[in-house]
Amino acid sequence: MKVGNRMTLYIVIGLILGIAVGSILSPMADQGWVQWIDQYIFNVIGQLFLNMIFMMVVPIVFISxxxxxxxxxxxxxxxxxxxxxxxxxxxxxxxxxxxxxxxxNILDPGVGQSDLLDSEEVSEYRTSELEGGETGQAIEQTVDQTIINIIPTNVLNAMATDNMLQVIAFAVFIGIAMISVKDKVGGLVKLFEQANEVVMWIVMAIMKYFAAIGAFGLVATAFTQAGFDAIQQLGMYFICVLLALFIHMAIVYGSMVQFMAKKSFVWFIKNFAPAMGVAFSTSSSSAVLPISLETAQKNLKVRKGISSFVQPLGATINMDGTAIMQGVATVFIAQLSGVDLTIMQMVTVVIIATVASIGTAGVPGVGLVMLAMVLTAVGLDPAAIGIIIGIDRLLDMTRTMTNITGDAAIAVVLDHQQDVKEERQAAKNGGAKA
Structure with a gap:
């Protein structure tokens, strides 16, 4: 079952309708009938689709x-x-x-808006998230704990709790063991290949029949709850994040695909569009992973061996879009607080945000947990996250799209490098025979 242009068109239509309907209802979001529609129609449709995709993530990652x-x-x-x-x-x-x-630092999104620090959102975030909440607990995990936790003590528990880094580690061990006893595991290899066909068929069936309406529900509820009012209040911050995402995708990924993979970036975007559309609607690198794999292998023609290793790993540790949000948000909050970050503090942000991305779950909103860690490291009040939380769901869509696009771009580059390596090996063998 191939990821086709018709499916892409339906997803795009669903996204556009979701944005339009959500934006229309957003000004009336405090009315009971709008809340009922949002909770029992938009949210139910979106969460059912999201749950169906999440249902397949662990099997797909492990088998792939x-x-x-x-x-x-x-x-x-x-x-x-x-x-x-x-x-x-x-x-x-x-x-x-x-x-x-x-x-x-060029656009100064936080200059002149220090009054935002006195908002109710800041107080609520400090009370609900930082004083005994999950975010505060997440901040306490150190680098050494992150490294130790890569290896699972209980594989079933790792799968049950969607600890993808541990699932990947266990799968790598199984794969290496199968290579080591290659002559004895023909039946097991065939079983994995057949299982892969089954789970991918389920994923593509979900995409075919539910993706468009699921995308509509997820985007409609996001825009109903946030809408353009929230964007207007934090306009420069919103524009700054989107612009950074666009620059990174166009210049960094575009250059990689164009010069390192010798492919057109327009070709890349056109063929990877179905996965990007699902990423925008789900805001989850993990949820979109099955579609990312299928799209890269079928549309971008990336080897299964490379795609199946590179993209699941990327969904776990490669968070370029999230890193962009953290960079802009750190400078934004520093400017609100009247703090001029030093060069060393900026370098610290780069290092911590890069390291913190490793092992972070690819689920909606996880970037805020990582941001709290970054802000704490440079002496800024993590409660200020409450200011941006209202529009974070909208930005989460775009940065998830950036995250999975980066994974695919790197897979395309590595696949091309493998082509070059094989061509050189073939030429060398041919020369030796001559």
């Missing part, structure tokens, strides 16, 4: 990583692929947050 590792065939090649993938992810994330902070 196992097959991806096995298809690489050589542990040395796997190690090389892993190092290159991690290198690309860390570099692009560092570039992303640097672009964001530079742009924010």
């Amino acid at each position: 990583i196992v097959l991806g590792v096995y298809n690489v065939g050589d542990p040395k090649t796997l190690g090389s692929l892993g190092i290159k993938t991690l290198g690309f992810y860390l570099v692009t994330t560092s570039i992303a947050i640097t672009i964001a902070m530079t742009l924010a």
Whole structure:
């Protein structure tokens, strides 16, 4: 079942209708009938679609990583692929947050708006999230704990709690073991391949019959709750984040695809559009992963072995869009607070945001948890997150789209590098025979 142009068109129509309907209802969001429609129609439609996709994430990631590792065939090649993938992810994330902070310092989105720090949203965020809330607990996790937690002590628990980094680690071990006893696991390999066909069929059936209406529901509820009033209040911040996202996608990803993969970026965007549309509506790198894999393999012609390894790993540790939000938000909140960040503080933000992205769940709103960690590290009040939380759901859509586009772009680059390597090997073998 292929990700086709008709499906893309339906998703786009669903997104446009969702934005239009949500924007129309947003000014009346405090009325009972609008709240009823939002809760029992938009939210139900959107969450049912999201749950169906989330239902398939762990099976897809586990099976894809196992097959991806096995298809690489050589542990040395796997190690090389892993190092290159991690290198690309860390570099692009560092570039992303640097672009964001530079742009924010140029546009000054927080200058002259210090009164926002006295808003009720700040007090509510401090009370509900920072004083014993989940965000406060998340901030306490240190780098060493993050590294230790990569290896699961209970695989079933890791799968049950959607701890994707642990699921990936276990899948890599299984894949390497299957390579090591290759002659004895023919039946197991076939079982994984058949399981992969089954789960991908389910995913594409969900996409075919539910994606458009699910996208409508998710976007409609987001715009009903936030709408353009919230955007107007924080207009410069909103524009700054969107502009940084656009620059990063067009220049960084565009250059990678154009010069490193020798492909047209327009071709890339056109063929990856179905996954980008779902990412926009779901705001979840993990939820869109099954569609990202299918789209990259079928439309972008990326090898399954490379796509199945690179993209699930990216959905877990590559958060360029989130890093951009953190960079802009840190400068924005510093400007609201009348604080001039030093060069060393800015470097600290880049390092912490890059490292913090590793092992962070690809679910809606997780960027705010990471932002609280960054703000705390440079001495800013994390309660100020309450100012931007109203429009974060809208920006979450665009940065998730950026996140998964980066994963696919890197997969395309690594796939091209594998083509070049194979061509050189073939030429070398041909020359040796001659």
